[in-house]
Amino acid sequence: MPDREDSAQDTNAAVWKSDIGVNFWKSTASDRERRRAGHRDLMAQLLPFAAGEPFTFVDLGAGTGAAARTILGCYAGAHAILADFSPQMMAQGMVELEPYAGRYTYVEFDLTQAGSWPAQIPDRLDAVVSSLCVHHLRDERKQTLFGEIFAQLAPGGWYLNYDPVLPPDPVAEQAWLRAGDRRDPGAAGKRAHRTPEEQFRYENHVRYMTPLDPQLGYLRAAGFEGVDVYWKELDYVIYGGRRPADAAGDS
Numbered sequence: 001m002p003d004r005e006d007s008a009q010d011t012n013a014a015v016w017k018s019d020i021g022v023n024f025w026k027s028t029a030s031d032r033e034r035r036r037a038g039h040r041d042l043m044a045q046l047l048p049f050a051a052g053e054p055f056t057f058v059d060l061g062a063g064t065g066a067a068a069r070t071i072l073g074c075y076a077g078a079h080a081i082l083a084d085f086s087p088q089m090m091a092q093g094m095v096e097l098e099p100y101a102g103r104y105t106y107v108e109f110d111l112t113q114a115g116s117w118p119a120q121i122p123d124r125l126d127a128v129v130s131s132l133c134v135h136h137l138r139d140e141r142k143q144t145l146f147g148e149i150f151a152q153l154a155p156g157g158w159y160l161n162y163d164p165v166l167p168p169d170p171v172a173e174q175a176w177l178r179a180g181d182r183r184d185p186g187a188a189g190k191r192a193h194r195t196p197e198e199q200f201r202y203e204n205h206v207r208y209m210t211p212l213d214p215q216l217g218y219l220r221a222a223g224f225e226g227v228d229v230y231w232k233e234l235d236y237v238i239y240g241g242r243r244p245a246d247a248a249g250d251s
Contacts (some may be wrong), residue, residue: 033066035164040070040131041159042231043238047127052077055126058152059083061111061133064093065104067162072100073131081121083109111137112146117152124154131162135209142215146222153243159224159239164205165212167235176234212237 033164049055054077059068062082072078082097082104084090090106097104107120111133128149134142149159167173181187194202216239218229228243231238 001250014115027134036066037070039231039236039238040067041074042150043067043129043131043162044071044074045074046160046230046238046240047071047128047158048156049075049078051075054079054123055077056081057127057129058125060109060128060130060149061136062093062131063089065097067129067131069097069100072103073184076084078103080104082106083118083121085112110147113139114148121152124157125152126154126157128153128157128159129158129161133163134161134215136204136207137163138213139209139210139214140205143218143221144233146218146224149224150157150224150243155243156178156241156245158242159219160230160238162238164209164235165215165237166206166209168211171182179234208225212239217237 002177007130016121031045044236048058053075055075057068058080059065059071062068062084063086066083068080072202074081078099080103082090082093084093084106085108087108093106097238105120107118107123107241134145146159153159158201168177212232216227216229219239219241223243225244227239227241229237229239
């Protein structure tokens with residue numbers, strides 16, 4: 001792993017607010033979404049809504065809206081609010097969300113900044129999801145964000161996060177690498193021969209990544225119940241929980 005000391009400059013914007021970064025994301029989208037489609041389907045299936053039930057959810061760090069599209073496709077009554085800080089990613093997302101016109105809204109929201117949420121996001125949300133973005137936040141911001149999500153949810157509302165995590169120790173790290181290299185025989189060579197641009201993206205990717213267990217603790221500390229790892233494969237996980245219902249017997 002690279003040196004994870006915090007740098008003075010946040011490199012997220014350099015990756016996600018650049019045409020180069022977004023073009024790279026678009027060029028790898030087909031393979032990436034093929035591998036992750038089933039994971040996003042599971043995240044949608046974990047939500048407690050009937051197929052035609054109306055509800056509003058927020059997709060934090062939505063990017064081009066892959067998670068939101070999956071949920072909108074599963075639930076005909078759903079309305080999505082997609083929150084992101086990159087104009088380039090949002091512009092591409094509006095192209096990809098065209099089949100769901102009228103059922104979604106994009107809002108600008110920089111997740112690295114603690115504080116008030118955009119006024120376009122309702123005070124009582126039915127659900128919040130995040131996908132491949134929380135690992136870009138410092139640990140202290142992960143904690144405050146989980147508290148903000150809890151406060152924004154209606155009683156009984158769910159939060160689910162799909163993200164990569166660091167291994168808990170060197171033994172697990174070697175096992176993860178071994179399995180990954182056997183699945184992709186070219187992976188070791190790719191790690192050893194990254195271009196400067198690839199190395200920059202990689203270092204930004206792992207800079208604030210943390211193991212799983214502390215993040216589950218952050219959710220519990222924020223007040224969530226039902227906190228669980230609902231799916232895991234090596235370094236990728238779906239975890240989450242719900243804000244307790246106010247009235248006994250509510251679900």
